[in-house]
Amino acid sequence: MSWLLDPFDFAFMRGALAACVALSLGAAPVGVFMLLRRMSLMGDAISHAILPGAALGYLAAGLSLGAMTLGGVAAGVLVALAAGLVARRSALREDASLAAFYLISLAIGVLLVSLKSRNIDLLHVLFGSVLSLDRDALLLIAGIATASLFGLAALYRPLVIECADPDYLRQAGGPGALVHLGFLLLAVLNLVAGFHALGTLMAVGIMVLPAASARLLCERLDSMLALAVGNALAGSIGGLLLSYHLDVPAGPAVVLSLGLIYVVVLAFTALRPRPILTSEVTA
């Protein structure tokens, strides 16, 4: 039991725990919808796009939480919209467009950070600094999680309709574009929160991995949302404990724990007999 509780005697571990709980509550449900809307790759691209925006904030105002956050959100929204536009208006498919934006964003971000920093800063930006989050950063992450939960509650019904039958919401006169933009904003906000804790390369991990594990186990959306939050909590707390006891970087340890849950669930469901669906019987 002391293996489980003793690490949290330290203030930096309690801070990391608070950040992981907030991220699990806010980002994991958004990750479920991201997965179901087949936007996991877009989430990855947006998380990389946050880097140059945050780096511009860093160049302009130093290690200012507000400037880096604003820069990150602006760049994330810009790339999400631009990737969608390029996919619609050019011969490129969305995956190719996203890959292009992701590579360009990462390169610009690393260059900008290198202009005014040491390698250690670059590592923090790429892999996060969940063990050294100050009070303001924790408040920001908790604030984003709170806004995200309220935002998702407000968008829930049209979002479900749009995911299950994309054309129906529009045909029935629903606010399809507003829902899409609202969801993109929620995704970007959570990725920025994840960026502060887990870094640009790992931020999307706490959104997509718990959702993917839950999807393998659940047939219902409400249980999938609940299980995704549970997975995120278990994986992120497990990762913090691994990081503490094995003395390895916390961000990658958190994402690795989430990945471990995913692999175990994948193996379990692959070995489980598949239920026979009505459509297969009647086809």
Place this chain on the structure above:
Amino acid sequence: MTAAALSLSKIVAGHDGHVSISDVTLAVPAGARVAVIGANGAGKSTLLKTIAGELPPLGGQMRRCATCARMGYLPQSATVDTRFPVSVYEFVAMGVWNHVGLFRRLGPAVRQRIDAALDRTGLAALARRPIGALSGGQLQRARFARLMLQDAALLLLDEPFAGVDRPTREALMALIDGWHAEGRTCLVVLHDLDLVRQRFEWCLSVDDGHAQLTPTAELLALRPTADGAAAARHAFLRDALRA
């Protein structure tokens, strides 16, 4: 004289600048059951999409009666993501969102309406199943149940019986008959001309870039024993009507 549910005046329909059908002028009487017929590629779906507001008209004017602002449209190809984890009940319940709003809970009266729609479409026993577990015909029944809950005065159905078996077709046709009996206006794209002859009192024939609304009995009087390929019949009808 029956008031028009839908009036089109010199409507030009098409997409991406390409005109599929032009100079469509007609008035669909309120409560009419209209079969939209024509060969593949004639422009039936384009016309229906234009009426539904899915495509902006390239020209002309369209008017719907006040009650027909409540319009339901069932497109030919469903965009349903059958892997999305919602139950048949939740899928059908999507039909009430524009009555209930995006935030309010579903009250007992609304739940009764959903149960009734599931019952009428024969899906009550499957209500808790995921939509991915439905066959093609069952999914079409679920789309009909959702459409039913929209409580539309004007219903636009694009090839609703494509890919469904005969019993399902009969069950879905009975729903259209029910809507007609309730005074709703139904425009249904069909290829089964026997069904048109037996169950639809109006025909909107689309051919050669034009469309004409005619009572079915009038068409049958022109050629009572008509059989054969749809294209030949449409050409005949067009020529007969122009004569």
